[in-house]
Amino acid sequence: MSSNSKPDAGFYRTVLREMFNAAIAAAQPALVLPQHLPSKPKGRTIVVGGGKASAAMARALEENWPHELSGCIVTRDGHEVACNRIEVLSASHPVPDERSVTAGKRMLELVSGLTEDDLVIALISGGGSSLLSVPAEGLTLDDKQAVTRALLRSGAAISEMNIVRKQLSAIKGGKLAEAAYPARVVTLLISDVPGDDPSAIASGPTIPDTSTPAKALEILERYGITEPVSVIRHLQAAKESSGRAPSNADNAHTIIARPQASLEAAARVAEEHGITPVILGDALEGESRDLARELAEIARRTKATGETAAPPCALISGGETTVTVRGNGRGGRNVEFLLALAVELNGLEETYAIAGDTDGVDGAEEVAGAVIAPDTLTRAQEIGIDPRAFLENNDGHTFFERLGDQVVTGPTLTNVNDFRCIIVGGSGQPL
Structure with missing residues (x-):
């Protein structure tokens, strides 16, 4: 002009x-991911993960990883990207569905039985909270769907929603990394959360959880959410985390794209x-x-x-x-x-x-x-x-x-x- x-x-x-x-x-994965890849392990390399960017992250990983590679990720419907060695699943967002549970269980299955010579690369981005959804023992998918809908309508901040999600999950809040022990876990993250807190991105399936059931209850009370009763009872009965399963001290995470x-x-x-x-x-x-x-x-x-x-x-x-x-x-x-x-x-x-x-x-x-x-x-x-x-x-x-x-x-x-x-x-x- x-x-x-x-x-x-x-x-x-x-x-x-x-x-x-x-x-x-x-923030495109093809641009930001290649320079953050870990070294090749002695054993197997397993890829897991979830989020709206996870399929594009998986393809970028495949294109820049010349070694043995297998695994599975889950993304939102319509965000799929074709991969050759990594299976790409899709599920619902922002409210989880049965496919979210299937995907979460598949991830837990993939990382079980690994050794300390193996490497797990977790590809995590925003949206993973609903896409990876394995209810905690005693809860159902219906319970988690009801709470998610109530929180979405309440005006709760995403950080508050993720605290509740972690306390109702068998995969979030570091539990996926726990299931992979003693394999090393390297997490590559694309941040969609204020402050870039890695434990809040997709509710941190591979990042140690510092939240508590008491905090989750406090959030639900703040927004007047009293149902499902099974969720309230689960949180009331849960003891604050103190004795987590062992984790590998070599685990690492890197935020590869930030707002x-x-x-x-x-x-x-x-x-x-x-x-x-x-x-x-x-x-x-x-x-x-x-x-x-x-x-x-x-x-x-x-x-x-x-x-x-x-x-x-x-x-x-x-x-x-x-x-x-x-x-x-x-x-x-x-x-x-x-x-x-x-x-x-x-x-x-x-x-x-x-x-x-x-x-x-x-x-x-x-x-x-x-x-x-x-x-x-x-x-x-x-x-x-x-x-x-x-x-x-x-x-x-x-x-x-x-x-x-x-x-x-x-x-x-x-x-x-x-x-x-x-x-x-x-x-x-x-x-």
């Missing part, structure tokens, strides 16, 4: 989409277009609507005074918000955030935003997210839809579908949580 011409809506929309694409590309790196990749795109990037953080949490209010205020102040950075600038953030479901619409945390942001900004001039999940799925919809512009509310009014009514019904996907502003990527085969960017235009000179 000429330095003497004023950027139009198409320019800003293009930049936002390029930034989102760059964030996704920076921060993806935000930095997006920031470089903004700079290339003459827009100053400001990374607000890679671990922003809270209710989607509350975060929208906070970021809208930052955008307004930036537009008026250049407080954060002189416009044009890009306010970039990651992390995972929550939505307390009160309506019955087609919602997701990113479209909820954007719809609330549009209402808060109320048509602020030269201000555009994108929000999307880097796995390509916002909530249960096969849509990554959406974009908003200064004319979002005006265009909604012109076609007779009320953004506030859609927000109250948690119906962000329908709203943006009607406007034609959805961002659809298809399965991206990675997952480093949500990406958000607000571009505040101004008197600067974008390239």
